Amino acid sequence: MIIRKATIYDYDSLKEIKLLSKKEELKYSGTLKSLSKSKRYFFEYLKFDLTKPDRVVFVAEEDGKVVGIILGKFFKPLRISKYSKKGHISNLYVDKSARRKKVGEKLVKEVIKWFKKKKVSYLSLEIHVDNLAAQKLYHKKGFKDYTIKMFKKV
16 A cells, blocks of 8 residues: 555546545535536546645555545635644545555545645544544544534525
8 A cells, every 4th residue: 555645647547536535425415516517626626636735635556546535735824813824634535445444544644744744733624424434533533523514505
């Protein structure tokens, strides 16, 4: 198993896992358009994530095949924040064939190392309330619950 930073040269090979991650997310979210209506946007976002200096994509490879992905980005928060930079983790996905092999843990560890190198000392992420496996993983990696995001369709 290799964990490495992806580059724009990985773009075409990452499209499939990006769609798999969004397909998984559709199980938890009723707010996303179907993949057939939105996949081109996901591909645009992926290209953006692969090319901006404030963003990173790490992949897990097994036998030359990408089996996991995680995205990170950092930004300058509002001036009222005590942090000069904040980081955000998103799109952690591990292919079903590679689950229960600590791939997610390794990807989280790698993205946290990247944030530390970028001098980011505060990280956040969002998890769907029903995604108990992701919650368990992030709790294991030291993340704490601190807010509840609510919605209402009107």
